[in-house]
Amino acid sequence: MTIADINLKINPERFRKDFNVLSQIGADSQNGISRPAFSPAHQEARNWFRARILDAGLQFKTDEAGNQSGFLECGLNNAPTFLLGSHLDSVIHGGKYDGALGVIAGLEILRRVKETGLALPFNLEVIDFTDEEGTLVSFLGSFAFTGKLTRKQLQNPRGGKEALEVGLSKAGLTMENLLKARRDMQTIAGYLELHIEQGPLLEQNNAQIGIVDRISGIAFYRLSYLGKAEHAGTASMQNRRDAALGASAFTLAAREIILEQFPDCYSNVGYVKYQPGLFNVVPEKATLTLEFRSADKKEFRRIHTEMINKSKSIAKKFNLGIEIEFLGEREPVELNATFRKEIHNGAQLLNLKSMPITSRAGHDAQTMASFVPTGLIFIHSVKGISHSPEEFTPWEDCINGANVLLQTVLRLSNKYTDFDEKK
Numbered sequence: 001m002t003i004a005d006i007n008l009k010i011n012p013e014r015f016r017k018d019f020n021v022l023s024q025i026g027a028d029s030q031n032g033i034s035r036p037a038f039s040p041a042h043q044e045a046r047n048w049f050r051a052r053i054l055d056a057g058l059q060f061k062t063d064e065a066g067n068q069s070g071f072l073e074c075g076l077n078n079a080p081t082f083l084l085g086s087h088l089d090s091v092i093h094g095g096k097y098d099g100a101l102g103v104i105a106g107l108e109i110l111r112r113v114k115e116t117g118l119a120l121p122f123n124l125e126v127i128d129f130t131d132e133e134g135t136l137v138s139f140l141g142s143f144a145f146t147g148k149l150t151r152k153q154l155q156n157p158r159g160g161k162e163a164l165e166v167g168l169s170k171a172g173l174t175m176e177n178l179l180k181a182r183r184d185m186q187t188i189a190g191y192l193e194l195h196i197e198q199g200p201l202l203e204q205n206n207a208q209i210g211i212v213d214r215i216s217g218i219a220f221y222r223l224s225y226l227g228k229a230e231h232a233g234t235a236s237m238q239n240r241r242d243a244a245l246g247a248s249a250f251t252l253a254a255r256e257i258i259l260e261q262f263p264d265c266y267s268n269v270g271y272v273k274y275q276p277g278l279f280n281v282v283p284e285k286a287t288l289t290l291e292f293r294s295a296d297k298k299e300f301r302r303i304h305t306e307m308i309n310k311s312k313s314i315a316k317k318f319n320l321g322i323e324i325e326f327l328g329e330r331e332p333v334e335l336n337a338t339f340r341k342e343i344h345n346g347a348q349l350l351n352l353k354s355m356p357i358t359s360r361a362g363h364d365a366q367t368m369a370s371f372v373p374t375g376l377i378f379i380h381s382v383k384g385i386s387h388s389p390e391e392f393t394p395w396e397d398c399i400n401g402a403n404v405l406l407q408t409v410l411r412l413s414n415k416y417t418d419f420d421e422k423k
């Protein structure tokens, strides 16, 4: 008999009780949750999580990026560690399930394995990654954990440098020490995350378990077209250098590039500003933001090239200057094939219908997948709604997801040497 043949399931009452207590932390009067990174509510959730880890008789760990873990040693010398996790932070006025569910499910699995006395070939660790939602940096915890975080990223964090410093200090952390959170990836056997889908595919296909095959990459640019400010009534229509024309033409062209050449991809020009921005002055500067997403690495690189070439040819066409600022990206990733197979097998064993899904939203699993074998399990989000108080997943689906997570860990423990293909 192998470990996967053991018909082990989570304790649903304990799981639900924890989830309900956590759902009260940062709850607002309209049924939403506000736990942005290092806010008082987030600190309260972190403290609560720490207490639950200690109550369960697990080791508590924390690092220089504020990632918090519960740890269950397997007893073997130099054994690698298998990670389960997600995040306890939320967007402002978000939902109860995004991130929180994956952390609580991971904790429940460690407790279940511990009380059953199962001998696994790896240590188990449940981790709460800091600032997944990007209040301060975006993926701060998983970037620091994997060593992906750079000093350059900390120069101009998206929530502002001051907010980052203040947030860190509230948790007893410092900017200087953030890079020290890096863990030796050779010691990590794999990473598995349970998360709500935040999209409608499971619902539309009447399936319970989503097996994520790829996670979209995303890139961010700021483009500025530079023209000349002139009197709008006297400068010639033929010769004026109107920066607005550059921004308008690019907005349309970006859409055409995606529709015509990359039909599975997405782009968005979400912000445009004209300067000086007056009725009667030809705009001398037009600044826009561009983001695009693709789940395919080659396509993703080609979109970069196409967008940049097009932005330059438009500048030339309208006799404008152009400034191109690359603000960062997350590469598309493919998730580990052995993990996907065992998620499927685990779901089948539990009589649940599963289907492959490409994730369009980012997750800590995206960071981890570049470093260690990684899997991501989705469960139903009613109407696909997320980042909203209306985010809802029936409790039965939460239990099913946690049981598939447990089954997948057990199945992978039988063959963990096989899945270390670093993909």
Ligand SMILES: [Zn+2]
Residues within 6 Å of the ligand: 087, 098, 099, 132, 195, 363
């Ligand atoms: Zn999330």
